[in-house]
Amino acid sequence: MNWDVVIGLEVHAQLQTASKLFSSAPNAAGATPNETASAVELGLPGTLPVPNGEAIRLALRFGAAIDARLATETIFARKNYFYPDLPKGYQISQLDAPIVGRGQLSVVMPDGATKAIGITRAHLEEDAGKSVHDAYSDRTAIDLNRAGTPLLEIVSEPELHSAQEAVAYLRELHNLVRTLEICDGNMNEGSLRCDANVSLKPAGSATLGTRTEIKNLNSFRFLERAITYEIERQQLVLEGGGTVVQETRLYDPDRDETRPMRSKEEAEDYRYFPDPDLLPILLTAEDHAAARASLPELPAAKRARYEQDLGLTASEARFLASERSTAAYFEAALAAGAAPKGAANWLSGEIAAQLNRSGEALDAFPITPAQLAGLLARIDDGTLSSKLAKTVFERMLETREDADVIIEREGLKQVSDSGALEALVAEVIEANPGQVEQYRAGKGKVLGFFVGQLMKASGGKANPQQLNALLKAALGEPGEG
């Protein structure tokens, strides 16, 4: 039987505000447990929440970026449940009247096509603290530093149809929140986390199957593997004549499988109701306009501009615009005078390979965009051959010096001086009469031998194009044989 896979993602993005969502306590990790938890985060008797205006602005900016309906009145609600790291016994979240309504995100899918994925809503809520199970042997410790951190929960429509599409969507969203500077996107620290709802239905069926929710996926790889596993699992269940149980599951990366979370005796009832400590927040047309005005160039617009204005290929444009730091590096290099094509090639080639080797982020790359532009300038003006350029690049990685400094000190200039090269050519021709004979007898390939000899003699510094020209001038065209 053929199955259609239906996936929707719920993404939690921690917003980069100075203070917490409902108090003036710093929105920071904290050096020691509970350091950044104020009386409000501790839920002390008599404390009250006051909404953080910056969090509201960042949420609106996101809404503007996905072209969503922005709320004119947004309401905070209490989601009630007991958990040790949830100090008040409820989480302040939103149910009705979320701050961001229906919008859409343009996603480049694995096949290279662009597809608009619906975003149902995005709402503000406070993060919970953390239960620490390994600090003491016989008890659980509670760290409330994370409690009260503003989260934007972004809920997609169930419009993704494979693990790879889900990853493409999450990458696009990841890039967007970073481009908007509303979230640092640091997935392994939990700044961006994802729950995946997965279900299967017979191919072409209009009715959705029963879904399971896989909680807390904190990397692209885990998202892909968890969904892949879950699709296979559900398929086995269904094809074995069973039914999928609607439940929450956790992905175990060590065993590469999903498992049901401890089953609850009864369905969770969160008893949502409007938080009486917080009045509805009214948002004006000016608030909406300010959010739109605060938008930087968005990834989709960047892709189009790179292709149309800079003359890059679609795949180059996708590569450069897919990641905020890549785009920022690229544009800084252009601003320092680099040509788009060259900068694109180096970013997707040497630089990507180096980052892959070192495991570093581009933000921490030892060669600055201006230094890259300096290196490219030496290629363009013929000072460096591409081979020499790579050598200079390696040196730059080590010393963090400008290309010019290295070229000067280490004498890595490509020799383009015709006089010097002509002398070399004459020398090599004289030393290899046999090969000259062969060439003249019609073996054109022997020219490669001379080029190799000359490069060796010049210590790799000879300009290959010039060399070819000089050789041909000295030897003439290969004979008719």
Added chain:
Amino acid sequence: MSLDTLSAMRRALEAGETTAVALTEQALAAAEANGDLNAFLHLDPTQARAAAEAADARRQAGEGTALTGIPLAVKDIFCSEGDPTTAASKMLANWRAPYDATAVARLKDAGAVLLGKLNLDEFAMGASGENSAFGPTLNPWDRTRVPGGSSSGSAAAVAAGIVPTTLGTDTGGSIRQPAAFCGLTGLKPTYGRVSRWGMIAFASSLDQGGALAWSAEDVAEVFSVIGGHDPRDATSAPGTVAPASTLLRAPVAGLTLGVPEAFFEAVDSALQGPLAEARAQFEALGVRLKAIELPFAGDAVPAYYVLAPAEASTNLSRYDGVRFGHRCENPVDLDDLYRRSRGEGFGPEVKRRILTGTYALSVGYYDAYYRQAQRVRRRILESFTEAFESVDALFLPTTPTTAFKLGEKRNDPIALYEEDRFTIPANLAGLPALSLPVGFSNGLPVGGQLLAPHFEEGRILSLAHAFQQVTDHHRQRPTAGGVA
């Protein structure tokens, strides 16, 4: 006779006839002598004496305010830095607040001398004072009777002459009903006037702090200090509160006072005489009375007993034994920790409300209860708004009876809930409301209630003040030790 009103103390302090230290010693001695009332849960003579000395120095430096050197106390639901703050619950028996409630901070800043913390119904849930985990408070007018609640200690401490004014909170009548039972004037300001920061929450959309004292004049003085916007409370109303002298100065003659007859017909016959006299008295002051109807007022009690417990059920979830408050011995697991800590820490009335509130918010019941109650609440507000189109303020009874006997209604929660039926509508509508003594029945005080449109505290304070210029109910005092 000793000084027992705020204004008399203030005049004596300003005239140099007494000192804050002397007034504080007098208050401490009175608290000691009236220990049997169980009005105080925490008395702090050391802190009070230090504050009194500072107040005297401040007055001598010519920097005193109306409240500088005035001894007072607050309901033990207001956080005060470093002090026990229990909400009269075993749950918080050993908790000390690390900060001041905004109202408390403003009193301290004004130079008031904080004597200690006053008894109440646990988490302000009750109308008799009997729901305190630390024992009931007695009514100074008749020590076999309740002082009303939930601000039981706040009323008893003033009525017994210990302090001239106290802070209470009013969610469904918890300032006005005890004020009525104890012969005092009590103001529940407009919702949002007095910051809820540091006021332990019962029902956030209804809770409002206010003052109790003998007279409207004294209540106005405290209200003008504790009221006004506070950025730490997102529901705090913008703007400041006028000085007491301005609040009391609104013209009274020519005002129209709406009287909902249905309310007057619903009170115990013993109260009808004093209430009728009060109506005549207002007319004598040049106030026009107008019979009106308040549709939906009869639905106020059921709506309130859905909404208040619903909010309370989640406001009280934080008391889970994990971070502060009562924690059971040797929990075997997390569920056991929750069940036993909460089971042991909360009293029966609190549990009853948590259960009803949880039920009202549950899936499948939310629309029938919570949403329906919100609808009733809106209707009640609308009927008040409509009434205020033709009247300037309302006059109605505060309570259906005078103070009842201790134990009389303890086993009948519904009867006790009905106690609040005249006071609850103002909370549901967020209106300012004041109870003032209008006479006596069998030696027990009878209260009448004034309600005004939002933010018109000055109008009802002025009406009460004018009334008190020509009556002396507010000058009556219980005889020491018992029945008047």
